[in-house]
Amino acid sequence: xxxxSPPQPSESSPLILTGPIALEAxxxxxxxxxxxxxxxxxxxxxxxxxxARVSQRNGDLVVHSGDGAALSHYFALNHPLDEIYAAFPQxxxxxxxxxxxxGIRILRQPRWECVATFITSSMKQVxxxxxxxxxxxxxxxxxxxxxxxxxxxxxxRMARLGESDLRECGLGYRAGxxxxxxxxxxxxxxxxxxxxxxxxxxxxxxLQKLPGVGVKVANCILLxxxxxxxxxxxxxxxxxxxxxxxRGRTGSPAQLARYARSRLGPxxxxxxxxxxxxxxxxxxxxxxx
DNA sequence: TACCAGGCACGCC
DNA sequence: GGCGTGCATGGT
Numbered sequence: 001x002x003x004x005s006p007p008q009p010s011e012s013s014p015l016i017l018t019g020p021i022a023l024e025a026x027x028x029x030x031x032x033x034x035x036x037x038x039x040x041x042x043x044x045x046x047x048x049x050x051x052a053r054v055s056q057r058n059g060d061l062v063v064h065s066g067d068g069a070a071l072s073h074y075f076a077l078n079h080p081l082d083e084i085y086a087a088f089p090q091x092x093x094x095x096x097x098x099x100x101x102x103g104i105r106i107l108r109q110p111r112w113e114c115v116a117t118f119i120t121s122s123m124k125q126v127x128x129x130x131x132x133x134x135x136x137x138x139x140x141x142x143x144x145x146x147x148x149x150x151x152x153x154x155x156x157r158m159a160r161l162g163e164s165d166l167r168e169c170g171l172g173y174r175a176g177x178x179x180x181x182x183x184x185x186x187x188x189x190x191x192x193x194x195x196x197x198x199x200x201x202x203x204x205x206x207l208q209k210l211p212g213v214g215v216k217v218a219n220c221i222l223l224x225x226x227x228x229x230x231x232x233x234x235x236x237x238x239x240x241x242x243x244x245x246x247r248g249r250t251g252s253p254a255q256l257a258r259y260a261r262s263r264l265g266p267x268x269x270x271x272x273x274x275x276x277x278x279x280x281x282x283x284x285x286x287x288x289x
Numbered sequence: 290t291a292c293c294a295g296g297c298a299c300g301c302c
Numbered sequence: 303g304g305c306g307t308g309c310a311t312g313g314t
Contacts, residue, residue, distance in 0.1 A: 030295060031295095118295080119297095121294095121295055121296080122294090122295080122296035122297060122309095123293085123294055123295095123296055123297090123309085123310085123311085124294060124295080124296095124310095124311075124312085125293080125294045125295085125312080125313075126294085126295070127294095127312090127313080128294075128311070128312065128313085129294095129295080131312090132311095167310090170310085170311060170312080171310080171311085172309075172310030172311050173297090173308090173309045173310055173311090174296095174297095174309095174310080174311095175310095177297075177298090211297090211298090212296090212297065212298090213297085214296060214297045214298080215296090215297095216295070216296060216297085217295085217296070217297080220295070233295065234295090235294090235295035235296080236293085236294070236295075236296095237294095237295070238295080252303080252304060252305095253303095253304085254303070254304085276295075280295095
């Protein structure tokens with residue numbers, strides 16, 4: 001089969017990609033921050049410079065616009081969810097998260113976008129991260145034809161901004177770190193593509209050389225942009241959940257990380273994402289705001 | 290008003 | 303390696 005001309009969608013004949021996928025939960029689970037829901041319940045986003053519009057029909061992904069192969073890759077439709085679910089821990093919290101979050105996929109995001117948005121994430125709620133991301137795109141990103149938001153500005157573009165430009169997007173003290181990282185990458189100090197061949201510990205160490213990237217943000221980047229599905233970001237939500245699993249027994253960050261790695265299994269990153277989304281959505285349900 | 294959020298860098302021990 | 307502190311912003 002020639003791979004040179006895969007089928008492409010049109011408004012009259014959208015492309016159907018076999019799931020299963022839970023599209024809304026995937027896009028709202030705190031791994032990506034710019035997708036917008038349209039009136040017809042489809043979702044519009046920009047991947048790199050490619051505008052895309054997708055929706056969900058039954059469990060499948062409907063591609064209204066955008067390259068089908070690129071979207072299949074981005075949404076990680078080849079992740080074997082049945083095998084991943086079989087590896088979930090049997091404890092009640094993990095199984096409850098699995099039951100309520102089934103179909104969430106860990107995306108394969110463009111590296112720089114993921115690095116940048118998670119540098120801005122520290123001590124910010126998901127809604128704030130989204131607002132900052134959209135403002136940075138609106139002010140400094142290139143237009144993506146057909147999309148309501150712009151592409152995320154490349155590090156070469158961002159490297160030429162001033163810190164005050166980024167502070168105007170609400171970044172606060174995060175602006176300096178993001179700008180330093182953009183300039184470091186622009187100067188060739190680290191190649192985000194080249195380091196993808198490193199094993200996870202060396203890759204994590206390389207990422208932590210970037211200003212504003214500590215162990216938690218590095219694990220987010222490993223999971224969401226380098227497909228290291230065993231990486232476990234431990235934020236305040238996952239920290240609380242791990243303490244519950246340990247029946248309140250505390251520990252140093254390193255001890256909790258070792259516990260998570262051994263307790264959550266080979267796809268610990270997937271388990272972590274389901275626990276995170278389940279905890280956040282349960283909270284919203286019980287105390288609406 | 291006080292508290293919290295997908296933390297990090299730094300100094301100190 | 304572990305712990306304390308300062309750092310900005312916006313929502314509840």
